[in-house]
Each structure stands twice: as C-alpha cells, then as structure tokens.
Amino acid sequence: MTEKDNAKLTELETLRHSAAHIMADAVLRLFPAAKLAIGPAVEDGFYYDFDCERPFTEDDFKNIEEEMKTIISEKQPFVREEISRSDAMGMFKDNPFKSELIQELPEDETLTIYRHGDFVDFCRGPHIEHTGRLKAFKLLKVAGAYWRGNENNQQLQRIYGTAFSDKKELRKYLTLLEEAAKRDHRKLGKDLDLYSTLENYGPGLVLWHPKGGRIRNAMENFWRESHIKHGYEILFTPHIARLDLWKTSGHWDFYRENMYAPMKVDEVDYELRPMNCPFHILVYKSHLRSYREFPLRWAELGTVYRYERSGVLHGLMRVRGFTQDDAHIFCRPDQIEDEVGSTLDFSLYILKSFGFSDVDIYLSTKPEKYVGEDASWEIAESALKNALDKSKLEYKVDPGEGVFYGPKIDIKIKDSLGRAWQCSTIQVDFNLPERYDMEFVGKDGAKHRPIMIHRALMGSLERFFGVLVEHYAGAFPTWLAPVQATVLPVGEDFVDYAYEVAKQLKKDNVRVEVDDRNEKLGFKIREAQMQKIPYMLVVGAKEVEAESVAVRSRKEGDLGSMSIADFDKKVVSEILERCN
Ligand SMILES: [Zn+2]
Ligand SMILES: [Zn+2]
Structure with missing residues (x-):
C-alpha cells in the first residue's frame, strides 16, 4: 500500500489494510505468477489490484478465503523494516508497479517494507500486530481497474473485500449490502420501468420512461410551486x-x-454548459440594478453536461448529463445571513417533503488558496455561522474545506439504510461577480459589487431520483408514485364501472389505471404489489350496487369499502400532505 495518508490510518483502516496484505499473500500462494499493484483500505473495506493472466472469478473466493484463514491461523507477526532505495529497487525489480512507486518517492523519504511470514510488501504501514488479529473478513467482488485509474494504462484485476473488528459487525454490514442490492436503483429502474441510460449511444445520458417521467413531473411541480411561494423567480436559459x-x-x-x-x-x-451560473449573471447584467431590488432569487431546473470518465459512470448516481435544481441569490453583504438562513430552512423543508428528515450539516471555511478580500470572507463566514446558530441545527465545521471562491454549507441526507448522500449546497461566491464586473447602485448612489450565492437543494434531479428509488425501495409515497391507484374489476361485467371510478378520480388528477385484463383477481393483486402501487380498488357486484370501492392499501392492508368520493378525498389529501 502506498496511499499518502497511510500514517494516519484509523484502527479499522489498519485492520482492513492488513487484510489486503493477507489476501495478497493468499493470492500469491495460489497464483504465484500474479503481480501486486496496490492494496489500500477504502471506505467500506479494502482491495488489492493484481496483474495476472488468469482471470479471477468469484468462484475463486472460497479458495482464497480458505488460504487467508490458514495465514490467520499461523499468527504471523507483521514486521516493519526500513530499506534503502537501491535495496528496494532490487527487491521489487520484477514488479513494474512497485518499482514505479518506489522511484516516485522523494529522496529524503524513509522507505519501509512490511513482512509477515514469507510475504513482503512495499508499504508505509501501519499494520496489526500479527495475522491472527484478523477475525472477521469477506471477499466481495472482482472488477477490472486501470493502473492508477488511467484508461491508457494496463488493466488490472481488483479484488474487493471487507473486514470488521468482530463477526457481528461483519454480518450487519453484509445484511446491509444485501438490502442495498435489493433496492439498487439500476435494478428497480428496470423492474419498475422508470428509466434507462443510452448505453450504445451515449453512456451516462439518461432516458426517463413514462413512469419515471411522472415522478419527475411531480418532483418538478412541487419544486416550482414551492420556489415561487418562497420568493423565487424561475429562469430558463440555453x-x-x-x-x-x-x-x-x-x-x-x-x-x-x-x-x-x-x-x-x-x-x-x-x-x-457545465454550469448555469453565467447565464443568470447575464440576466442580472441586462440592466443596471439597484439595492432596492435585492434580494434577487432566481431558480432554474438547469440541465448541464459534465465529462466523467466512463469507468466511474454509475446508473443515475454518476452521469454525464443531469438537471440541477439550481438557483442564484444576489444580495447586499448585510443580507447574506438572512438569505442563507431562509435558504437553509427552505432546503430542509424540501428534503423533508421527500422523506429525508435526518441530515448532517457541514460548514466549510476559507481554504489556503482563495480569491476575494479577507474582510469579505470574514463577513460571509460569520453570516453563515450565525444563520446556522440561529437555526439551532447541529453542524460540523470543516476548516479550510471551502471552495476557492467562498465559504459554503453542505447538507447530507441519510436514507432508510443509514447511508449518507450529499445533496444540498449553499455557497457564497466572491469570484464570479468580480469576473463579470457585476454592480448595483447602493443607497449612497455609488456602485457596489453584489454578493452572489449559489444553491442547489436536491443537487442533481437524476441522482436525487436514484436516491429516492433506493430510499423507498421503489415503494414511493403516494404523491410521487407513478400509479397512485389501480382499479381491479373482479370480472368482465365490472370493467365499465371500473373505468367510471377511474374517470372520477382522474378529475382530481389522481394517477389511476384500470387493470381490465381477463386475469384472476389474485394475479392482478400480485402484479399491483410488484409495481408497488399505493392503492388497489377492487370492484364487483357489491361495489357497483353501493357506488363504492373495496380499498387495499399497500401500507395498511385491507381498508374495507369506501364510497368513491371518500376514497377520492382520502387520496387527494394524502397527495397534498406529501411526506410530512
Ligand atoms: Zn501495508
Ligand atoms: Zn451557480
């Protein structure tokens, strides 16, 4: 392992990185021709990259894990040795990867190797005391990976694994992985016919199918209405x-x-366009602005295109074209605190409406390299801090982690599996107003520079939608569900009545369908459940007679008979309530 921060590894990371050594040892025992590249600890475990002609498959995992268990039972101590550059070059002369890494290290750096048993790796450590300390691990998957992440370099085989301090923690993690796989938005996106990506005609570009489109429409309508209510104007730009x-x-x-x-x-x-900001600035500059107009709050669902390496594209989470729920606020310096405060509240309201009330908030301050006056940074940082303090929300300060053009607040949401997703961001910008020479006429009649605040609440609609799919495992709350109710006639005689019910609900914009196929009721119910439709309305002779529907709720089960009007009222009020 040669990652830079090695010396700072936490206890768990040390364990995981040691597991990577043990795995590499096991692989070499089984496949002596394999060459080692790097093997760091990563967020949820570890990996090691191998150069080996024989392709590894998950069928090999059992053997590799057995070999690892043998190494663990041998309780071999990890031994650190300092080594000269020339000795290191000699020792790893047959390994082009390690040689490259050794050559790159600065002259004055102390080089170290770590041994356990016959295994030796060029590595900064630290490591666990001996191999027996590894109690709970599992190999997870194998994937291709380019040397140093560069597509022009050789492709290697990366084996991923994870390790925990005890078996219970490991089991918990593996259950989480299983649960996450079941609700993977790429799988559900297909099963529920929500979206696809342009695999052959443009990887990372998204096609929203009709049902995904209905959800996006509900998201956008809510977004637009609430922005207008909160004093935003809506812009459209090229x-x-x-x-x-x-x-x-x-x-x-x-x-x-x-x-x-x-x-x-x-x-x-x-x-x-990779960003929407310059267009909003051009709108700002279309005429001379006065302090009296401030604050200006301009929002746009702005589609942007950003290059991402094809290897990092991932469903809706990492794409090349996406729509930001973007906005820019232009104001005076004395208005920053109020604007940030209300944006923060607004952001939490939007996130909560989508079902995310558990958030982590971060305030990032001035980095080493920055633009703008120190005095402006101080004003902006204290405005952000005051806004956060007033909100009584807990937050963490990330010193020096602001963007070069200004301090920012980031909000991460937690999904139903406890995973955190960075979505909202509120950023003060001292750079663009300067670059575009933006001005306003102040109370004193003189010209001043406005403050510009960038903010996105959901971030990218595509990614946020992906998070929603996984958060709800496809069982969207009624206001978002692509089909909110399905009417199920128990036989052909009741199809006309079913359409009558649907017609009445449609008048109130309920997204309702009729399953008029000549199938058994049980089959239709199962299908509606698979599609995760919030309400099934069963209609037969009794319902026709009473002008009612027999309601089955996805959440609450059988709700009994209701008049059409009563069900209509119920579902409409639920849609209006959203997730609150
Ligand atoms: Zn190591
Ligand atoms: Zn912007």
Whole structure:
C-alpha cells in the first residue's frame, strides 16, 4: 500500500489494510505468477489490484478465503523494516508497479517494507500486530481497474473485500449490502420501468420512461410551486453558448477536464454548459440594478453536461448529463445571513417533503488558496455561522474545506439504510461577480459589487431520483408514485364501472389505471404489489350496487369499502400532505 495518508490510518483502516496484505499473500500462494499493484483500505473495506493472466472469478473466493484463514491461523507477526532505495529497487525489480512507486518517492523519504511470514510488501504501514488479529473478513467482488485509474494504462484485476473488528459487525454490514442490492436503483429502474441510460449511444445520458417521467413531473411541480411561494423567480436559459462565456467565468481554465470539446457554429467555438451560473449573471447584467431590488432569487431546473470518465459512470448516481435544481441569490453583504438562513430552512423543508428528515450539516471555511478580500470572507463566514446558530441545527465545521471562491454549507441526507448522500449546497461566491464586473447602485448612489450565492437543494434531479428509488425501495409515497391507484374489476361485467371510478378520480388528477385484463383477481393483486402501487380498488357486484370501492392499501392492508368520493378525498389529501 502506498496511499499518502497511510500514517494516519484509523484502527479499522489498519485492520482492513492488513487484510489486503493477507489476501495478497493468499493470492500469491495460489497464483504465484500474479503481480501486486496496490492494496489500500477504502471506505467500506479494502482491495488489492493484481496483474495476472488468469482471470479471477468469484468462484475463486472460497479458495482464497480458505488460504487467508490458514495465514490467520499461523499468527504471523507483521514486521516493519526500513530499506534503502537501491535495496528496494532490487527487491521489487520484477514488479513494474512497485518499482514505479518506489522511484516516485522523494529522496529524503524513509522507505519501509512490511513482512509477515514469507510475504513482503512495499508499504508505509501501519499494520496489526500479527495475522491472527484478523477475525472477521469477506471477499466481495472482482472488477477490472486501470493502473492508477488511467484508461491508457494496463488493466488490472481488483479484488474487493471487507473486514470488521468482530463477526457481528461483519454480518450487519453484509445484511446491509444485501438490502442495498435489493433496492439498487439500476435494478428497480428496470423492474419498475422508470428509466434507462443510452448505453450504445451515449453512456451516462439518461432516458426517463413514462413512469419515471411522472415522478419527475411531480418532483418538478412541487419544486416550482414551492420556489415561487418562497420568493423565487424561475429562469430558463440555453444549453450552449459561445466558449468565451466560459472563459470569462474561469471554467475553461479551471474546470476544463469536466467540459466537452467545443463545437463550431458559424466558425465560432460554442460549448455545452457545465454550469448555469453565467447565464443568470447575464440576466442580472441586462440592466443596471439597484439595492432596492435585492434580494434577487432566481431558480432554474438547469440541465448541464459534465465529462466523467466512463469507468466511474454509475446508473443515475454518476452521469454525464443531469438537471440541477439550481438557483442564484444576489444580495447586499448585510443580507447574506438572512438569505442563507431562509435558504437553509427552505432546503430542509424540501428534503423533508421527500422523506429525508435526518441530515448532517457541514460548514466549510476559507481554504489556503482563495480569491476575494479577507474582510469579505470574514463577513460571509460569520453570516453563515450565525444563520446556522440561529437555526439551532447541529453542524460540523470543516476548516479550510471551502471552495476557492467562498465559504459554503453542505447538507447530507441519510436514507432508510443509514447511508449518507450529499445533496444540498449553499455557497457564497466572491469570484464570479468580480469576473463579470457585476454592480448595483447602493443607497449612497455609488456602485457596489453584489454578493452572489449559489444553491442547489436536491443537487442533481437524476441522482436525487436514484436516491429516492433506493430510499423507498421503489415503494414511493403516494404523491410521487407513478400509479397512485389501480382499479381491479373482479370480472368482465365490472370493467365499465371500473373505468367510471377511474374517470372520477382522474378529475382530481389522481394517477389511476384500470387493470381490465381477463386475469384472476389474485394475479392482478400480485402484479399491483410488484409495481408497488399505493392503492388497489377492487370492484364487483357489491361495489357497483353501493357506488363504492373495496380499498387495499399497500401500507395498511385491507381498508374495507369506501364510497368513491371518500376514497377520492382520502387520496387527494394524502397527495397534498406529501411526506410530512
Ligand atoms: Zn501495508
Ligand atoms: Zn451557480
């Protein structure tokens, strides 16, 4: 292992990295031709990258795990040795990966190797005392990985595993993995026919299918209505513009690796937008602004395109084209605190409406390299801090973790499996107002620079939707469900009545369908359950007679008979309540 932060490994990371050594030892015992690349501890476990002609499969895991158990039972001590550069080069001369790493280390660095038994690795450590300390581990998957993450380099085989301090913790984690796999948004996206990605025509680009589209529409409608209620104006701006716009913003200099190659329009370079901000600034600059207009709150569901390496694309979570629920607030310095405070409240309201009330909040302050005056940073940081303190919310300060252009507040939501997802961000920006020479006329009649705040609440609609799918395991709350109720006639004689029921509900914009197929009721019910539809309305002779429906709720089971009007009222009020 040669990751930079090795010296700072936590106890669990030390255990996991040691597990990587033990796994590498086991692999070498079974496949002596394999060459080792790197084997760090990672967030939920560890991996080791191997160069080996024979492809590893999960069928090999049993043997490798058995071999690891043998090494563990041998209780071999981990021994640290300092070594000269030339000795290290000699020792690893047959291993191009280790050789490359050794050569790159600064001259004055003390090189170390770690041994256990016959196994030796070029490594900074630290390690557990002996191999017997590894009590609970499991190999999880094997995947291709490029040397140093670069597609131009050789492809290696990466074996992932995890390790915990005891078996109980390990079991808990494995259960979580199983649960996460069941609700994987890529699987449910297919099962529930919500979306797909343009595999052959553009990886990382998303097609929303009709049912996913219904959910997105509900998300957007709620988003738009609540923004208008909270004093926002809605903007619409183009997806491309002359490259010059991105030169002025600085994105072409500092963000180019995430931007696509420009295209020619009338011999001039045009660029797909990676951000919406410059367009909002152009709207701002369309006429002279006065302090009296402030705060200006402008929101846009703005679709942006950012380059991501194909290897990191992942369902809806990491894509190349996505829609931000973006907004920019322009205000005076003395308004930052109020604006940040109300944005924070608004953000929590939106997240809660989608069912996320458990959040972690972070305040990130001035980094080493920054733009803007120190005095402005102080004003902005204390405004953010005051807004957080007033909100009485718990938060953590990440010193020095702000963006170069200003301090920020980030909100991470926790899903039903306890996993954290970074969604909302509120960022003060001292950079763009300067670059675009933005001004307003103050009370004193003189010209001043406005404060610009970027904020996104859901972040990316695509990713947020992916999180929603996994959070609810596809069983969306009624207001989001693509089909809110399905009417199930018990026989052909009742199909007309079923459509009558649907017609009445549709008048109130309930998303309702009729399953008029000539199938058994049990079959239709099972299918509706698989589709996770909140309400099934069974209709037969009794219901026709009483002008009612027999209601089965996904959550509460059999609710008995209800008049059509009563069910209508019930479902409409539930839709309006959302998740609150
Ligand atoms: Zn090591
Ligand atoms: Zn922005």
